[in-house]
Amino acid sequence: MSRRIEDYGLIRDAESTALVSRDASIDFLCWPRFDDDACFAALLGHEEHGHWWIAPEHLPAGRSRRYQHDTLVSETDFESAEGAVRIVDFMPMRGTFPSIVRIVVGLRGTVAMRSVLRLRFDFGLVPPWLSAEDEAIVARVGPDLIVVRAPVQQLIRDESIEATSK
Numbered sequence: 001m002s003r004r005i006e007d008y009g010l011i012r013d014a015e016s017t018a019l020v021s022r023d024a025s026i027d028f029l030c031w032p033r034f035d036d037d038a039c040f041a042a043l044l045g046h047e048e049h050g051h052w053w054i055a056p057e058h059l060p061a062g063r064s065r066r067y068q069h070d071t072l073v074s075e076t077d078f079e080s081a082e083g084a085v086r087i088v089d090f091m092p093m094r095g096t097f098p099s100i101v102r103i104v105v106g107l108r109g110t111v112a113m114r115s116v117l118r119l120r121f122d123f124g125l126v127p128p129w130l131s132a133e134d135e136a137i138v139a140r141v142g143p144d145l146i147v148v149r150a151p152v153q154q155l156i157r158d159e160s161i162e163a164t165s166k
Helices: none
Strands: 008-012 017-021 025-030 038-040 051-056 062-067 074-079 083-090 101-109 113-118 129-133 136-141 144-148 155-157 160-165
Touching: 008 074, 051 083, 051 101, 129 155
Parallel strands: none
Antiparallel strands: 008 017, 017 025, 025 038, 025 051, 051 113, 062 074, 074 083, 083 101, 113 160, 129 136, 136 144, 155 160
């Protein structure tokens, strides 16, 4: 990856941490705990080693990032001629299962968005078996299981989960 470590923000719950780039891509995450294998390891290699990118389909004119006051809730804003959007990223304190929450907030205009979720277990080496089940996508590798839910249609493509909105 061509990103520098200082270009990343951190989101976390009490048991794990994810690194979010200035481009709103989660490029590193060991899950469900700090000492488990990474399921996003693009930071250590390339995008095919696992990441979750959500951003405008077309290159935005400007972007900025910040944390909400006194929190580890990250906000990434994208500005373009068509409009402006904000990606809000956080990991809520755990109940039963760990979670990453990513919210797209329209600020003005209409911005076509795209999400590409490429899960890779064992530090980016093993792609999961992906299946559509009960309004969600389920990713499985051995005993590991991740369930992805979204209010937009998700498609399984080339060992990735993709979604677009217009």
